[in-house]
Amino acid sequence: MTRKTPGELRSARWFAPDDLRSFGHRSRLMQMGLGPEDWAGRPVIAIINTWSEAQPCHMHFRERAADIKRGVLQAGGLPMELPALSLSESLVKPTTMLYRNMLAMETEELLRCHPIDGVVLMGGCDKTTPALIMGAISAGLPMIFFPAGPMLRGNFRGQSLGSGSDAWKYWDERRAGNLGAEDWAGLEGGIARSYGHCMTMGTASTMTAIAEAIGLTLPGASSIPAADSAHTRLASACGRRIVEMVWEDLRPARIVTAASVRNAATVAMATGCSTNAVIHLIAMARRAGVALTLDDLDGIGRTTPVIANIRPSGSRYLMEDFYYAGGLRALMNRLGDRLDPTPLTVSGRPIGETIAGAEVYNDDVIRSLDDPVYPEGALAVLKGNLAPDGCVIKPCACDPGLLRNEGRALVFDSYPEMKAAVEDPDLDVEPTDVLVLRNAGPQGGPGMPEWGMLPIPTRLLRRNIRDMIRISDARMSGTSYGACILHVAPEAFIGGPLCLLRTGDIVRVDVPARSIDMLVTEEELARRRAAWTPPEPYYPRGYGQMFARHVSQANEGCDFDFLETRPGADIPEPDIY
Structure with missing residues (x-):
């Protein structure tokens, strides 16, 4: 393997030349108390830290950043901590999804404009994982993702x-x-007893598992509980490894490939993943020029059993149990030839080598392929005249009797309208009816909030009904469950067919057939289309206006149209300086 020399480091462009500009760079490092022995011939490693006092999932990141720095110094690098947007899922309104692309842009530009040779990305709470990875893929520098780790069980x-x-x-x-x-x-x-992200197989655990399966974490990293001492050791190991990756020039373009993305999708399905995985994995893949589609994901879901018995898809266990049962390496090893063993990982080894010999210590937590939690379809993609570009359901987490359903639509144009209606004890609603919330997609939300797990009407709760078909162009929390059909594309706000549905129309859902239709004639739909008036945009200025103008629909990953990498195109090295 050809290794970089100190003179080939990207940071050397800032610090090595004998000129006035580099004099300024060096003098300002000295202003911070550093000397030539700190930077000369050493890789400069960024630590992008999404710590915040408004981010309970990342409250331990101050300490973990120090642990990563220790590892960087041990390996002969110079660490530089760069704070970034935090995106607390529980506190940011209207939704962190509105700001995922902002964090992705910030990550890319932080790496582009600073004298950085490699980066450790610190994330874990739902949108931080895809955002950091999207930005780092586009920047193209050697990177490792350091996951926050799940909190202790409640x-x-x-x-x-x-x-x-x-x-x-x-x-x-x-x-x-x-x-x-x-x-x-x-x-x-x-219910929340320690720092760390959600300990169910929600969006956070799903996305960190995807990051590991795609090859962007050290082996076993995604399963370690945040409060376990192994998590501290992982941090310093990331610091040591990223320095070696810089000398090896091991960039994400060599790791994030069509094969590794398919591995990640397969692993996600086997974990009983969050529906949010669909949007984020498509966006991450497209940053790397991999043209992943909803149909690809549906095909993988049809043939991949759910073998992680973790709530909400599983019946009993949480991420702490999963870790002590062998963790993600053991689950991947159980998938056998369903995974391609050849894609490279940040460890410098193919993923097949990193999972070889991993054992399962509890066969009820991590099931065998012959005894799955659910035989297929952690996620399923439905299409029809209500969602011509697709929508998503999680069959393994809903009442089996609702996989085929024909019922009357109850349509709501806003979240407050829906919320008031479901609490009305006199609401005209039956268990076979279909609750519909629209104008909650990428532009309509705005930002596609997690409103898709519509509450069961109080009238039905008191009849002991706990599930029914619910349809929206919103998302739902990865910790949610039930017969919720989400991400309807195109969304109603921009004129998708969902905007034409009316209360009283019959909606037919057939998950095994992958279909979703409103039983309304084409002539009637044309009349409704002619009468439809587009709503006014939410934002007259600023980031919100940019978001509305450039965000793609859910089936395309909700990335900005100017940030995707076309299939086959090279990701440019961040060489602007």
């Missing part, structure tokens, strides 16, 4: 609680009158 009166999933479950019980205020307060205090 606990309430001897029961294990899963973040998000149990909140939805017990909130319905409270709305049904089965849970008092004291119990609700106890759940509130016990």
Whole structure:
């Protein structure tokens, strides 16, 4: 293997020349207390840290950044911590999805404009993982993703609680009158017991698993609980490895390929992944010039069993249990020839080597292919006259009796309208009806909020109904569950067919046939189309206006049209300086 020389380092362009400009660069490093021995001939490693006091999932990142720096110094590099947008899923409104692309742009530009040779990306809370990776892929420098790790399992009166999933479950019980205020307060205090991201197989755990399966983390990194001492050791290992990657010139273009993306999709399906994985994986792949589609993902879902018995798709376990049962390396090893063993990883070895010999220590947590949690279809893509470009459902997390359903639509044009209606005890609604929320997509939300798990109407809750078909152009939390059909494309706000649906229309859903249709004649739809008036844009200026003008639809990853890499095109090295 040909290794870089110190003079070939990108940072050497800033610090090595004997000229006035480099004099200024060096003198400013000295202003910070550094000397030539700190930078001369050493790779400069960025640590992009999404720590924030408004980010509970990343509260340990100050300490972990110090651990990464220790590893960089041990390997002979110079660490530079660069703070970035944090995107707390639980606190940012209207939705972190509105700002995923902003963090991706910030990541790319931080790497482009600074004297950086390689980078460790610190993320984990839902949108931080895809955003950081998207930006780093586009920047093209050697990179490692360091996942925040799942929090410890929740606990309430001897029961294990899963973040998000149990909140939805017990909130319905409270709305049904089965849970008092004291119990609700106890759940509130016990459901999130440590730093780290959600410990269900929600979006956070899904996306860090995808990052590992695609080859962008050190082996086993995505499963380690945030509070485990192994997580601290992982941080310093990332710091040491990124320095070696710089000398090896191991860039993401060699790692993120069509084969590694397909591996990541297969692993996601086997974990019972979040529906959000569809949008983010498509966006990440397209940054690398890999033309991943909804049909590709549906095909992988049809043939990949769910073998991770983790809530909400699984019945019992959480990420802490998954880690101690062998973690993602063990799950990938169980997938056998369903994975391509040849794609390279940040470890410098093919992924087949990194998972070889990984053992499963609990066969109920990580099932065999012969005894899956669900035989196929962690996710399924439906198409029809209601969603000509596709929509997504999670069959393994909904009532099997709803996989085929024909019912009357109850259509809501806004979240407040829907929320008020479902609490009305006199709402005219039956279990076979179809709740519909529209104008909640990428432009309509704005930003495609996680409103897609529409609440079951109180009237039905009191009849002990806990699931029904719900359709929207929104997303839903990865910790959610139920017969929710999401990401309807094109969205209603820009004139997708969902905008033509009316209360009382019959909607037919057939998940095995992958179809979704409103039983309305073409002539009637044409009349409705002629009467439809496009809504006014939300934003007259700023980032919101740019978002609305350039964001793609859900089936294309919701990236900005000017940031994707065309299939076959090279990602330019960040050599502007």
